[in-house]
Amino acid sequence: MYRSTRSGGAPVPAERAIIEGLAPDGGLYVPVDLPGLSALALGPGSLSYPELALEVLQPFFPGFAPGRLKAEIEAAAGTFDCAEVTPVVERRGIHFLELFHGRTLAFKDLALSLMGGLVGLAGEGRGKGAAELLVLVATSGDTGKAALAGFSDRPGLRVAVFYPEKGVSPVQRLQMVSHASGNAFVAGIRGDFDDAQRAVKRIFSSPEADRELGSRGYSLTSANSINIARLLPQIVYYVKAWRSLRDSGALGSDGRMDVAVPTGNFGNILAAWYAKRMGLPIGRLICASNSNRVLADFFATGRYDRNRALLQTTSPSMDILVSSNLERLLFHASGEDPGRTAYLMDGLSREGSFALGDSERDFLGDFVGGWADDKEAGAEIAATFAGTGYLIDPHSAVAVAVLSKIRKREGLIRPTVIASTASPFKFPAAVAGAIGLAGDASPGSELELAASLARRAGLELPPPIALLSGAPELHLSVVDPEGMEGALYRFLDGGLS
Ligand SMILES: *Cc1c(COP(=O)(O)O)cnc(C)c1O
Numbered sequence: 074m075y076r077s078t079r080s081g082g083a084p085v086p087a088e089r090a091i092i093e094g095l096a097p098d099g100g101l102y103v104p105v106d107l108p109g110l111s112a113l114a115l116g117p118g119s120l121s122y123p124e125l126a127l128e129v130l131q132p133f134f135p136g137f138a139p140g141r142l143k144a145e146i147e148a149a150a151g152t153f154d155c156a157e158v159t160p161v162v163e164r165r166g167i168h169f170l171e172l173f174h175g176r177t178l179a180f181k182d183l184a185l186s187l188m189g190g191l192v193g194l195a196g197e198g199r200g201k202g203a204a205e206l207l208v209l210v211a212t213s214g215d216t217g218k219a220a221l222a223g224f225s226d227r228p229g230l231r232v233a234v235f236y237p238e239k240g241v242s243p244v245q246r247l248q249m250v251s252h253a254s255g256n257a258f259v260a261g262i263r264g265d266f267d268d269a270q271r272a273v274k275r276i277f278s279s280p281e282a283d284r285e286l287g288s289r290g291y292s293l294t295s296a297n298s299i300n301i302a303r304l305l306p307q308i309v310y311y312v313k314a315w316r317s318l319r320d321s322g323a324l325g326s327d328g329r330m331d332v333a334v335p336t337g338n339f340g341n342i343l344a345a346w347y348a349k350r351m352g353l354p355i356g357r358l359i360c361a362s363n364s365n366r367v368l369a370d371f372f373a374t375g376r377y378d379r380n381r382a383l384l385q386t387t388s389p390s391m392d393i394l395v396s397s398n399l400e401r402l403l404f405h406a407s408g409e410d411p412g413r414t415a416y417l418m419d420g421l422s423r424e425g426s427f428a429l430g431d432s433e434r435d436f437l438g439d440f441v442g443g444w445a446d447d448k449e450a451g452a453e454i455a456a457t458f459a460g461t462g463y464l465i466d467p468h469s470a471v472a473v474a475v476l477s478k479i480r481k482r483e484g485l486i487r488p489t490v491i492a493s494t495a496s497p498f499k500f501p502a503a504v505a506g507a508i509g510l511a512g513d514a515s516p517g518s519e520l521e522l523a524a525s526l527a528r529r530a531g532l533e534l535p536p537p538i539a540l541l542s543g544a545p546e547l548h549l550s551v552v553d554p555e556g557m558e559g560a561l562y563r564f565l566d567g568g569l570s
Contacts, residue, residue, distance in 0.1 A: 075102040075301060078404040079415040087134050091195040091302040092206070094295030095277045099418075100411065102301045103401050108132035110352045114312055122158035123150045125316070126187075126309045133305050137194050145190030152176050152186045152222075154535075159183070159310040161317040161490070164461045167473060168323065168330075169493040170314045173466075177248060178496035178537055179390070180341060181219035184298075184306040189223045189230070191302040192294060196229065204292040207565070209276065210234045211269035211297060213337055213390045214241035215495065217259065218248040220296040225254045231291070233258045233561055235269045238551050241389055243519040244499050244538065251544035258564040259548035260557075265383050267395050268554040270338075273297070276558055285558075289565045298340030299397050307344030308351070314490045315353055323488050324354075331489040333359035333476045335468040336368055337391035339398035341492055346402065349439070356487050361475035362444040363388045368396060372442025375434045378426040387447045387467040387503035390495070395421070403429075406436040445474030447503075453477065454497075454507035464497040464504060464530050498523045498538045 074084035079100030085093075090102040113120070114128045126146045127139070134142060150158050153174045162169045175182025196206055208230060210220045217234040224232045236249060238261030249259050262269050276282045277293060286293060298304055311332065318324050332355055334342040342360050349355040362369045363386045371377045379394040386392055400418060406429070407413040420427035429437075445453075450470035457465050457473065465473065472491045480486075497504045501523035510522075510529055520542050527534040550569055552560045563569040 074105045076105050078103055078400050078411060080411050086136055088136055088195040088198045091192055092294055094300045099278050101299055101400050103404060107347060107350050122313060123147045125313055129309050129312055130305060141194055145187060149186035159313050161314055164463045165457060168318060168488060168490045170490050171493050172310060173496040176222045176537060177218040178499050178535055179215035179219060180494040181215045183310055184303045185219040185223035185296060187306045188296060188302050189227050193227060204290055206230050206294050207291040208232045208296045209273055209293050211273040212236045213266040213393060214245040215390050216297060221252045221257050226256060231256045233564060235260055235262050235557055237265045237269060238263055240265050240392060242500050247541050250546045250548045253547060258569060260550040260552050260560055262552055262554050264554045266393050272554045272557045282558060285562060291565060298338055304340055304344055307341060308348045311345050311348040312353055318488055325487060329354040329356040329487060331357045331359060331487045333361055333472040333489055334492040335361050335391060335472040335494055337393040339396035343398045343401055358440050359475060360440055360442045361472040363391050363471050364446045365392055365394060366444035367394050369442040369444040372440050376428040380425040388471050390468055406433040443475035443478060445471050449474040451507035454504055458508045466495040466497040467500050467503045468495050469493040496535060498535055501526050
């Protein structure tokens with residue numbers, strides 16, 4: 074069962090939490106009880122990714138027939154370009170957990186390739202004649218395309234994606250606007266990711282929007298990590314990573330690993346924390362930010378303050394000031410007190426800030442915050458490539474830079490897994506710049522830059538990028554954040570694509 078972080082209302086089953094996305098009181102759904110990891114999941118026997126995923130996820134979805142869940146998990150794993158799904162690669166004494174082998178080359182694929190199936194299974198229980206589902210997505214760049222790929226052409230589902238017009242990389246934009254599917258709508262917004270996310274949350278909790286959509290035969294659901302179905306599949310790869318380290322003899326005497334996660338909306342690292350609470354031997358969770366260092370400041374001081382300018386960095390998917398999933402952690406830190414969580418969130422929306430009490434801060438003791446700017450991240454891309462020939466993307470590089478600073482300060486404490494969240498070829502301008510590959514980074518030529526980067530690294534350009542060359546731009550709408558709701562209705566009424 075799942076309950077809202079903001080009210081003491083009766084818990085709801087997984088199906089309802091998935092379909093609603095956001096709880097009616099504006100809170101986020103969290104599991105009432107976290108199941109422990111099974112002896113099989115932690116045991117020495119070999120397990121394929123789908124077998125492990127089924128073992129970890131089944132307890133969260135007791136209403137789904139195991140055979141159906143298994144089929145969806147296998148289908149999702151089948152969209153990855155390697156059987157391991159999330160291989161671990163060691164370079165420079167760091168374990169890179171490669172989360173970019175899916176269709177859109179970012180870690181969002183891990184959850185979103187499966188989420189279409191989870192939403193489909195959850196929706197079946199609503200019976201015949203129920204409204205069709207409209208999946209509403211705000212994206213900082215990578216969720217958009219992963220949701221389009223994951224939900225595309227599923228019957229009974231439509232997808233609407235809003236991205237910050239000037240806040241995504243040219244490759245990210247092209248991936249989204251070239252997406253061909255009758256059930257999808259993509260629009261840029263004049264604003265940043267926080268504006269898009271705020272407008273989406275407003276639409277979710279607006280009774281008028283509910284009526285307008287209902288009259289058109291739709292009800293809303295979310296593919297953002299505010300949806301619990303997005304978060305839970307992310308637990309699996311941390312278990313997989315730990316098993317990889319154990320099997321290769323990389324763990325130390327305490328049997329634990331640390332994780333370092335390049336963080337924006339706090340979904341990925343929260344999944345690691347849930348994995349730890351479920352019994353996975355994780356030591357510390359290193360929360361790595363770019364120059365938008367709200368979270369680093371928060372872990373250092375206990376005070377969250379979004380009153381600052383949003384900076385554009387070379388890691389655009391982390392250019393966020395309001396990290397939605399932190400609300401789930403705060404709920405747990407407050408002793409699962411919905412009144413307290415609602416109070417903190419109210420402070421955030423009214424004043425843009427809130428501060429934790431002592432016991433709440435103590436609760437967060439496993440987290441270490443840190444941040445690195447573009448220059449520091451670029452230096453890690455260069456050092457990794459020069460030393461090992463291995464290319465990393467600017468987001469993963471932020472985590473490497475933060476880890477390097479911690480290791481300089483404290484020495485090597487534990488084997489550490491970096492959540493390597495994207496392929497370097499998604500961000501060719503920043504990566505090429507970092508390794509000193511000359512090139513013109515104007516939008517038209519980013520794909521050419523990606524190709525020369527691949528040649529330089531002696532790798533093949535991943536097909537999802539190669540196929541973008543010459544792809545027609547199909548979705549050209551750009552709207553103000555206030556215009557998102559109207560655009561949604563025009564799309565459903567057939568007037569926008
Ligand atoms: C989304 C994203 C992040 C941030 O993940 P959160 O779960 O939002 O913290 C980091 N790196 C890349 C490449 C991403 O796409």
